[in-house]
Amino acid sequence: GAMSVDSITDLSDNTSKLLEALQLSHPHELDPRRSLGKKKMLSLNPITWQVPRIVDRCCKHIETHGLQTVGIFRVGSSKKRVQQLREEFDRGLDVFLDEHQSVHDVAALLKEFLRDMPDSLIPRELYAAFLSTASMEGPAQLAALQLLLFLLPPCHSDTLHRLLRFLSEVARHAESSRGPDGQEIPGNKMTVSNLATIFGPNILQKEKPGEKDAGAMNFEDSTAIILVLQRLIEHYQTLFTVSPEMQCDILRRLFQTDPDVIDYLLRRK
Numbered sequence: 001g002a003m004s005v006d007s008i009t010d011l012s013d014n015t016s017k018l019l020e021a022l023q024l025s026h027p028h029e030l031d032p033r034r035s036l037g038k039k040k041m042l043s044l045n046p047i048t049w050q051v052p053r054i055v056d057r058c059c060k061h062i063e064t065h066g067l068q069t070v071g072i073f074r075v076g077s078s079k080k081r082v083q084q085l086r087e088e089f090d091r092g093l094d095v096f097l098d099e100h101q102s103v104h105d106v107a108a109l110l111k112e113f114l115r116d117m118p119d120s121l122i123p124r125e126l127y128a129a130f131l132s133t134a135s136m137e138g139p140a141q142l143a144a145l146q147l148l149l150f151l152l153p154p155c156h157s158d159t160l161h162r163l164l165r166f167l168s169e170v171a172r173h174a175e176s177s178r179g180p181d182g183q184e185i186p187g188n189k190m191t192v193s194n195l196a197t198i199f200g201p202n203i204l205q206k207e208k209p210g211e212k213d214a215g216a217m218n219f220e221d222s223t224a225i226i227l228v229l230q231r232l233i234e235h236y237q238t239l240f241t242v243s244p245e246m247q248c249d250i251l252r253r254l255f256q257t258d259p260d261v262i263d264y265l266l267r268r269k
Contacts, residue, residue, distance in 0.1 A: 049158045049162075050154050050155040050158045050159070051155075051158050051159045051162045052113070052159060053089070054089045054095075054109070054110075054113055055110065055113065055114075055159055055162060055163065056162060057095065057097050058097070058106050058107075058109055058110040058113075059110070059162060059163070059166040060097075061097040061098075061101065061103070061106045062103060062106060062107060062110075062166070062170070063166065063169055065099055065103055066103035066106070066107070066188075067169065067170060067173040067188060068173060068185060068186055068187075068188060069103045069104075069188055070186055070187075070188055070189055071188070071189060071190075072103060072104070072107055072170065072188050072190055073107045073111065073190060073194075073195070073198050073199075074190075074194075074198070075104050076104065077102065077104040077105045077107065077108035078102065078104075078105055081101075081102065081105045082105050082108045082109050082112065085101075085105065085106075085109050086109060086112065086113075111198070111199070111202060114163075114199070114202040114203060115201075115202040118208070120202075120203065120204070120205040121156055121159060121160055121163070121202075121203045122152070122156070122160070122203055122204050122205075123152070123153075123156065124205060124206065124207075124208075126148060126151060126152075127204060127205070127206050129148055130145075130148055130204060130228055131204070131221060131224040131225065131228060132144075133145050133148070133228055133231075134223070134224035134225075134227045134228050135224075141231065142231070142235055142238065142239065145228070145231060145232065145235075145239055146238075146239045149239055149240065157240075160203070160232075161236065161240050163199075163203075164232055164233055164236035164240075165236060167192075167195050167199065167233050168192075168233050168234075168236060170188065170190050170195060171190060171191055171192045171195055171233065173187060173188050173190075174187050174188055174189055174190050174191045174192075174194075175187040192230050192233050192234060193226070193230060195229075195233060196225075196226045196227075196229035196230040196233060197226050199229060200222075200225040200226050200228070200229040201222075201225060203229060204225045204228065204229070206221070251265075
């Protein structure tokens with residue numbers, strides 16, 4: 001006797017939010033290699049990934065051309081070229097980043113975009129809550145961070161996941177290594193700690209850019225921001241995967257309160 005629904009528009013606003021809360025419940029979706037060449041989408045959230053094009057393209061460019069670039073994100077860039085790229089993205093142009101673009105310019109563009117977002121990637125109303133996890137340790141800290149991540153709107157959640165996956169990949173190339181022929185491959189020197197120091201203030205913001213005291217930050221907050229972002233980078237895969245136990249618990253509760261949602265989910269399997 002449950003309501004038959006086949007699209008998100010058939011559900012009430014309240015039910016739509018319940019579905020959004022389940023958007024991270026399929027661990028297979030976190031594998032970027034999934035269903036290559038297939039058009040079928042598996043997301044429980046029908047809108048699939050909501051990542052700004054500028055973020056995804058900057059990340060892809062650096063992953064392709066800049067992982068061995070020493071001092072990436074620290075070395076200066078051309079303000080004129082960065083401004084030009086930014087204006088092209090702002091105008092909605094299909095900006096193509098290739099090997100001819102400077103890795104340092106693209107890195108600066110990514111930092112600027114995150115810094116200047118009207119609503120920071122981690123919403124300001126959650127700033128204090130995220131910082132409070134810095135005083136926690138071990139499983140308790142990760143559990144608290146995961147619950148806070150579940151509160152992010154889908155676009156913030158998806159974009160943060162893409163950024164953390166990228167930063168984790170950059171950190172994997174921090175140290176020098178040896179190639180198959182024994183030649184030395186230079187590391188980029190960007191450890192998790194270095195990346196957290198650079199990106200932390202851009203992602204966790206107490207005040208809007210340009211507001212009074214926006215640039216002022218006490219030492220305790222600065223230290224906490226770096227520590228929290230380090231944990232997010234180091235454990236992003238675990239943090240963005242809902243455990244089978246939690247998923248079953250959610251579904252059991254929904255069976256009692258919103259059986260139409262269960263019907264919708266089963267139809268999409």
